[in-house]
Amino acid sequence: MTYDVAIIGAGIVGCFLARELSQYNLNVIVLEKDNDVGNEASMANSAIVHSGYDPIENTLKAKLNVLGNAMFDKICEELDVKFSRIGSLTLAFNEKEVETLKMLQQRAFNNGVDVEILTYEQIKQIEPFVNENVKAGLYAKTAGIVDPFNLCIHAMENAIDNGVTLILNENINKIIKENDLFILNNKYQSKVVINCAGINADEINNLVNKETFKIISRKGQYYVLNHFKDEFVKHTLFMVPSDKGKGVLISPTTSGNYLIGPSAEETNKFSKSTDLKTLDEVAKQANLMVDKIPYYQTIRTFAGLRATPSTHDFIIQESDTKNFINVAGIESPGLTSSPAIAKMVVEEIISKMLPLTKKENYNPKIKKYIKIKELTLDEKKKMFAIDKDYGTIICKCEQVSLGEIKDCLSRSCPPHSIKALKKRLRVGFGKCQGGMCQAEALSVLAKFYKVDKKDIMYDNLNSYILYSKTKGEN
Ligand SMILES: Cc1cc2nc3c(=O)[nH]c(=O)nc-3n(C[C@H](O)[C@H](O)[C@H](O)COP(=O)(O)OP(=O)(O)OC[C@H]3O[C@@H](n4cnc5c(N)ncnc54)[C@H](O)[C@@H]3O)c2cc1C
Structure with missing residues (x-):
């Protein structure tokens, strides 16, 4: 299959780009090297939606910070993200x-x-x-x-609900251009490529272009x-x-x-x-x-x-290679700017490369998540009556139930690892840091994916928690 757009990197920029593109009649694929989305800078930051007083005037940082900040109320409502x-x-x-x-x-x-x-x-x-x-x-x-974790995850969930394909554990290390098409890792063909690879964006750029910036x-x-x-x-x-x-x-x-x-x-x-x-x-x-x-x-x-760029401002432009777009050097205020970056890339750059027609059935919202911890006693009782799994608490520090984990696993951008579950629902995020609940969470994941418990990773592939059985079968 030939994709219209291939996005390299599923940090907050890649996730919002996928969501922005998902409203159009385009085949979009996101290729991410990690075992989850939002696993690099987009999950390890200060989580501030900056006002925009700090970036120097007339830079992309200043413009996109202010535009991005103004978009957060609506986006977080649509994506059920705490803000x-x-x-x-x-x-x-x-x-x-x-x-x-x-x-x-x-x-x-x-x-x-x-x-x-x-x-x-x-x-x-x-x-x-x-x-x-x-x-x-x-x-x-x-x-x-x-909440920067769920900002990424829910943006990607929404993009996938609207037709985007996400491939995890795909480290892009080869891109060739043949007859106006890019071929990535000898596997994926695309008309347009967007490089959102965070600290690796210079290396990705150098796969197809001369070195023009360093990260x-x-x-x-x-x-x-x-x-x-x-x-x-x-x-x-x-x-x-x-x-x-x-x-x-x-x-x-x-x-x-x-x-x-x-x-x-x-x-x-x-x-x-x-x-x-x-x-x-x-x-x-x-x-x-x-x-x-x-x-x-x-x-x-x-x-x-x-990902500090040698150019001192966000790098958002088509590169010397036609239809290859760099969205690089997105350091702070990148989290704040990300929805505005996505809008700018699609409306100002991609619109000149591909025809953009709107999908009739595009839905900007995801289904709201039930958060047992935030319900009143009466609301909790109602939930338990509908599904008793909402009364089985797995993470005691953060009060997360089995019902919530099962709901999360049924979504279109589900967790595959202990850390991915932690980022979505805060299982293991509390005072005991998973000491009490990790074993149970691991069993739930193994049962859902119908795999051996030792095949559930902590984070990326090969980050084993269990190596072999010490006794018995379970
Ligand atoms: C310490 C710190 C504090 C910050 N505080 C704030 C803040 O409070 N407010 C704010 O607005 N911004 C803040 N930022 C900036 C913000 O976090 C970043 O601008 C934003 O997360 C960048 O998103 P990204 O998608 O460009 O990069 P990333 O989140 O790093 O995503 C890049 C993705 O590309 C993937 N990738 C890399 N190489 C490859 C490859 N070869 N093949 C496939 N995939 C690949 C990575 O695995 C990753 O998922 C902070 C950043 C840091 C580090």
């Missing part, structure tokens, strides 16, 4: 930083973003946890937080705090940005946890480990903003890799 406009405060600690805030206020104005500078007293009224050494803060009320991998390390009952920060708290990026932040997440980070260090494209020295430095920075951060609530640390 909340909690607002952000960028805190200045001395007169020089206050001057930088004034420069950022002007930049926000130029970018079309509504912000105001608050005094320490005004900040204290809306965010009592900040330290008294804060001099002023830039308040951006349109900033928000989102540098910059690591960001974080602490994740558990959700707890005591009051804590309600806004995303940033430090004043520097040439290294936005700096360390403290932010609530849509699941009630808190993120503290990230660091910023150049690294190779495979290094996702965290280290105490860097995390200590992150804590030192964060402690400037808030005194009493409850680090004893830390349930894990993680790192994500920024």
